[in-house]
Amino acid sequence: MYQMCVDKLGYLLHLYYGSTIENEDLDYLIRYIDRACSGQPYDALDDRTYSLDILPQEYSTFGSGDYRTSSILVENSDGSQTVDLRFKEFTIYEGKYKLQGLPSVYAKEEADTLEIILEDKHTNMEVVLLYGVFKNLDVITRAVRVKNNGAESVYLNRVLSTCLDFYENKYDFISFYGKHMLERQLERRHLTHGKTSVESVRGVSSHHQNPFVILCDRKADEDIGDCYGFSFVYSGNFLAETEVDQINQTRFVMGINPTGFRYCLKSQEEFIAPEVVMVFSQNGLGELSRIYHDVYRDHLCRGNYAKKQRPVLINNWEATYFDFDEQKILDIASMAADVGIEMLVMDDGWFGKRNNDLAGLGDWVVNHDKIPSGINGLCQKINDLGIKMGLWFEPEMVNEDSDLYRAHPDWCIKVPERSPVRARYQLVLDVSRKEVRDYIFDLITKVLDGTNIEYIKWDMNRNLTDLYSAGLSKESQGELFHRYVLGVYDLMERLIQRYPNILLENCSGGGGRFDPGMLYYSPQIWCSDNTDAIDRIKIQYGTSFGYPISSMGAHVSVTPNHGNGRCTDFKTRGIVAMAGTFGYELDITKLSDEEKDMIQSQIEEFKRNYDVIQYGDYYRLTDVMNNHDFAAWQFVDKQKTKSLCSYVSLTAKANAPTVRLRLKGLDASKKYRINKEDKIYSGDLLMKAGFVVPETFGDYKAINFEILEVQY
Ligand code: GLA
16 A cells, blocks of 8 residues: 655645555644744745654755655756745556656556646646556556646756655665676665665675665565665666665665766656556565566567577577677587577677677678678578577677778767776767667668578666767756666667567676666567676575566576686586576587487477476565575475476585475465376475475585475
8 A cells, every 4th residue: 555645735745655554644643843944835824843854855955954865856947946845746657657758668458647746826837746556466657748838947866756654663684796707786674774785886786786776675575574675767878766864864866877867858848757666565575576576577578589488599608709600609509509509699709800809899790801791691501400599699798800990080078088997898879869879779670671580689787977979958957867778678678579470689798787667678688797696696696686587687607607716517507597588508518418409308308397487476575685505595496386396505614404494485385296207295285394304415406396386
């Protein structure tokens, strides 16, 4: 239940968000107490107990007496910065609002929309709060539209998408930090007085913090406690901030990061602040995640592959890096086809002068020296082997050593006369400009049209710096971060509209842009460049809090692992990659016969469990950040007839304690068998007493337990 009210002065106050309470009016929760140093709006007259600094706000403003973190900060046409928003009107309609040019969750009759119009009468600025309400899912989405009805331009210096005030200071803040090769590591802290925030100012959502955070009771765990999730459907700079105030109230805000943001809103223009998907669960973090999995699988991912079985692929990156040619690709494809792999993805290096990372980005024309048959010819040869073909692009980037850069040096993001920061020897194309997008799109279509390419990996391998666009006026330079993201969305939308049958996988140096915005265009995202199974356990664990398993790109690679040198069994690597989209990234021509046989049986195992992994409910059975002995997770189909439980021992111990796993999500009254063994367990038994894991010997051993209902 979510409740707010319009008070006597026309302010929109937040009353409640949490478990449902039937038909109760909760405005009695608000206390009016005189607190010094917290002033009153003029029309509160002599009532010293009325202060915006204390009252719970539905959308906090800067400059009119609320000193806590604000949702909106405007430079008005006269240079002043006060915003005073009062309620004007509201509407409710069936279906969910849409946001022009931005990704957002979609629904038909499953959701309703509430629009509340607030206005500042002094400046004629209108702020529309949008709420999408999913009746049966415990999901509320929020977004904001700001309209300048004044006669002159104003600058928006901060327009966040959600603001939520809680009456108490009793929450933990869970966020997901990381870096290249180790994304989305769960971190949990008690909130204390003052501000706590995570953010990105990199132009992408980033490896370093994810635009997904949770506020939960201090005692909340996987199965108990009130939890609030906030997931920002946006792929650029973001801010997620909490503040505990002077009287122990907690405020949460989330939206586009105000750092580097200054949007010139001309008279009669509108600005849309992207969507935040809020999920509430009173049953702990596990349920919260499962709600996100459902809503993102069913209401965010689009296209044929949102629901269709995805091909098991082999990618040549870790097999060859830049050192490949057509014959090498065909050798890999041919052996892959023999063992049941369904698609070959040709990664970076097939175009322009791309023989290393110094050159070629921007020149999306096949390198005939490497690929004499061209993309179409190679694709036909691969199709003749009985498998599909996919291709890598990095459309947003350019190397200075490229024909594109030589022809259009002003098409990249950099400040005139200043030397730009380079990263991986590349610069970022200014895709906020339509002519740049048109050019890149045209090149891509020339490669794809008339071929049978069935998958694209869209990469993005550096962060933004030197923000300046030759396409924007001086007043609008502060819009570039945002307009860049809108440009990326426009390009991706064009791509999926033109090639509706292609499976798009996003990537950004691994998982540097793993966010719900990207999931709107691609149902899967490469989780990390780190393919080591043991590091992946933590990466995939963190990712699972806010994103479905079907979205996590995961491959089996070789050992010693190229990223950290660790050795793990082929079996362990398979079991960990199965908790994702599943595929291979290794030189299959160098594997032993035994390993190739294992690929065959892993693919069979994955497909046997495909439905339960990709569409079932996901349960984290261990806290992998703190349990260093073993990790376990579980999938259960919605009918509770089938389950898969994966177990990985971590550091081996002599004379080790017996491990007992208690399963979750089964039907207590049903009977189950594990791995076709004779013993029959009731669901009740498996969930309460659990089953005993066979002893393992050595580090990093993994076992899959397939649990099937026994019919009498
Ligand atoms: C990024 C990706 C990798 C690979 C390389 C190619 O690092 O994450 O998977 O595609 O680029 O340059």
